[in-house]
Amino acid sequence: MSAGATLAMRKITKRFPGVLANDRVDFYAQHGEIHALLGENGAGKSTLMNILTGLYWPDEGEISIRGEVVNFRAPRDAVLQGVGMVHQHFRLVRSFTVAENITLGMRQEGFWWRPQVVEQKIATLAATYGMAVEPKAKIWQLSVGEQQRVEIMKMLYRGAQILILDEPTAVLTPQEVKELFRNLRQLAESGKTVIFITHKLHEVMAYADRITVLRNGRSVAVREKAETSIKELAHLMVGRELSPEISKPPNTNQQEILRLEGVCALNDRGLPSLRNVSLTVTKGEIIAFAGVAGNGQRELAEVVTGLRPITTGRFWLHGQDVTSCSARQLIDAGVGHIPEDRKGMGLVPNMAIMENAILKSYRDRSVCPGYWLDHKAIRQRAEQLVTAFGVKTATLDSPVRLMSGGNLQKLLLAREVSAGPDLIIAVYPVRGLDVAATEYIHQLLVEQRNQGTSILLVSEDLDEIFKLADRVAVIFEGQIMGILPIKQANLDEVGLMMAGARASEVALG
Amino acid sequence: MANVKGLNLKLVAVVVVLALAIVVTVMVRQAQQPDPVDVTTPLKVGFVFVGSIGDAGWTFAHNQARLQIENDLPWVETLFVESVPPGADFERVVREMIQQGATVIFGTSFGYMDFMVNLAQQYPNVKFMHATGFKTAPNLSTYFGRVEDPRFLAGMVAGLTTKTNRLGYVAAHPIPEVILGLNAFTLGARLVNPAATVQVVWTNVWFDPAKEREAAISLLDAGADVIGQHQDSPAVQQAAQERGAFGTGNNSDMRFMAPRATLTGPVWNWFPFYKTVLESVRAGTWTSTQHRWAMPDIVDLGPFNDALVPKPVQERVLAKRQEIIDDKFFVFTGPLKDQAGTVRVPAGTRMPVADMLSINWLVEGVIGTLPAR
């Protein structure tokens, strides 16, 4: 079957210093299919696709498209051969129009900007593939799903026959995911090859025709969807069975830990980002904030951890007014924080594991008895964290930036949990982690909950929310659309609220 | 694609280290070989210059003399370093010159003074010559020239050239040497043109073409049509040329930099002095002295710009030059009045040299004040 493949990558090997990212990987894709490239983080999916799009050179192996061997020296070469990639983080100029973004950087368009011609062409493409895009709209006016559509259109405009999407669903609401795959199906039916990179098993089963599984830099299996199951794919991807459901005894404690009343705050650009947020968190519960990224979740986490001032409203911890407390005071009051940006906030990438282990506790007498740090005690502390939480590392002295995402997050969690907090703010705690690490982190959070720690979980993965949370609060444009006990919530309902519908409206509708 | 190959940093490192090792080995080997000692040791003389040699100005003039020494005095060998700031750098450069066998050191900046005093103490067998300074030791002399005389002559040329009777003067630091020169220029101009006034602008810097240019332009804007300068670069001359005005240069012949503006200017001619000093060292008759030579040997009025200065003017100025050389005329002869009209030097008397070397007042006809007192 490889002979007739639209795209064939044979025996692709790519080495980085100390890492074998791709090891003789074979990958074939046909026109007219939606092909999932499945694998955990670090399995080599992105490296393989970066080779396909000309960003990297393979050390060994060859690529052929429609039977012809190609040799991409730069991304432009790949584009000319009809290979287009939609990255996870969009590459759009926010103040430009859709049409301007689509033609940005194209040499073929000539020197003069002729909006009518371009807009006409976009409209034709949009009609052909059933994708609604407004060429005159500015990017900043579009929703995330629409922006993604612009990215796809950008590739189609350049004549892409092979379309690659890197984790395309990470930023979408469930409704937007459906819309995306409806569009992708139409593209496939018109004869294009659609490849999407993912580690989400249910997505693969719902939308892919064929699946190539990568593990540790090798292609371990190719499956037709009809012939496989979630269970088999999980096994192929992780290399072992997944552990069963997490046990979560019901929480009956009603003791109030955190209470917010009418909290408003501004974002970094000085615009209102939290509007009149009120809620109560009780002891030993996980309350999840569902919402599309950028709807005030980050600001909420920063407010509760003392990193962002409140414009109006107050909040209480253990019944005490802590509205004007500093980050330092809130840390001392028992608020743990697993920030969204691990490397930019939660950890110091260029500093050693040892030094990162005391980021929150460096003032404690135990590690700093006087003015000087007690390096022996710090090493002990770090060693405890590493062993107790299974952080994989050769030495405590290497900078944390060399650690994998899962290990980073384990270290971060280990540090926050070991301080014995009453409240943990966990923002996207498993984003970008592999299945094994995700499982471990989930387990850990639930254990903490079971021991009586309250957890404020910010997540955009509804599976995660339904798995972990006791209650779900949906946030949209800085407002809470509704708070539901998880047992009374269903996926569609939460999805609609994430798109801006009130709980009451959803219930009525 | 087996020909794809990462050029390992290690490889680069090994190559570079090897190359470096070879270079260092050769260097050390060469360094270990003793320098051949010449039996007929010539007199080694070190020159330390504060500025860069360039093609005009103070350091240029000194270097011209050095080149002539190399050429004319076969028994002398010179070492020189340019752009040496006063301080540890100066001491080090001199020490290294002495290590290389220099027995006479010329330091050409006032800022070297204290360091030359120290060095003279440390190296009693070396003769030190300090230009513009005032401290001496048994093996340290100072030397300078009566540059106020050619400045007076330049002032005469300016006074005879001006149409507006407004002269300008770009001055460096408000120190006696500069004040004396400004006063001489003014006296010269007013001797031939009693209506002339000289407006002064201080730059507080010896060499800074940008600042000098700005100062010149401010004077031109104020209506001056001939500008004198006590600065080291030709920027003033060039600014004058751009505006169709005239100027008198400084330190070395600057006519070639502004051929349509520079009339003439005081120039240094150090060679006769250097030759005399070196001959005295060779003869063993050198003694510590405060040299203050006069025209025509160490300092003189530079050549006229024949296209701009008419013959009668040249003749009149040259006649005055001869009078000065013959000591028939002394620039600072009373009556001399300061800006307030007070008589500072009574009629018929010559101003004592000590007073001239510490002068801190401006003569009548100068417009402007001393910036700090």
Place this chain on the structure above:
Amino acid sequence: MGSKEGTFGGWVFRWEKRLTSSSQINVAIPFISIGLALLVGGLVILFLGFNPLSVYRSMFAHAFFSRFGLMDTAVKAIPLMLAGLGVALAFRMLLWNIGAEGQIYMGAYAASGVALSMPGAPAYIVLPVMLLAGMAAGAFWALLAGIPRAYFGANETIITLLLNYIAVFWVDHLVFGPWRDPGSLGFPITRAFSSAARLPSIAGTRIHLGLAIALALALLLYFILYHSRWGYEVRVIGESPGAARYAGMDIRRNIILVMLISGALAGIAGMTEISAIHGRLQPGFSPGYGYTAIIVASLAQMHPGYVVLVSFLLAGLLVGGFSMQIAGLPLAVVSMLQGAILFFLLGSSIFARYRLTVRRKELV
């Protein structure tokens, strides 16, 4: 994903970003780049008709391989080291204090003020007071930029730069005006300090006590940075302001403290230079030490230990430059060679972040 490529003959060269940068590479970089600079410089020297080997010999043999030269190098290294430590500390916290020159001038000004007003005091009184005054003045000058930065987010780069000019003019004003030595016949210098106010030299050498002060401070700074609670805060803030805020560190207070110490170190450089070398205040006593200190700090990757090494290296380079002139090399060539070495040193960090791949061009 930064990658650039170029072709040469039948080969394609391409920079690829390294995923990791190993510490061996970081250590090797300065040596590799000096080697490259010497090779390139050697070619230029050859082209100009000089023998590169003898030029390099006169450059390094004196500065590093002779007793006198080593002393000279050490003397020159002292102000670079002190100011370099200050700059390194500030840069460490991402405070772009390029005002070391001004802080040196203010330190020298205050120390001179003390020396001139206490002509009869014994050395054990006047020298410590001069040192403290120099520190205080340097610190004050740096705070003029540090406080606006801490409270209003003002740009410390521009403020420190402008303060440099003010400091130089202030010293000019003093030596041309109120502090001018009446016996100097109007030349812009102050009276000479009493011999008690001159920093003594270390037994039998020309190296003055400033070297001991600088080395002690480098050691102290190293211990503070890597072994104290406050040093930990400084490093975290410098590496990641976000993480520092997250950990509840008081960034504002630390900006002020770091600027204060940074300025004080430069102030000490001014004090030692004026006390040991010049013995009086005069304009232009620092030939840009404060600016060279910025190069020292960058090359040393803001590490106090490397500051010591690099300041010796750069001092040797400057000392060697004069030696090369005595050997007959034109000033322009000397400056070019010094520039080439600095260029390679500063540019060399590219090797830490990228690797060069080469492959034969193929016809598609």
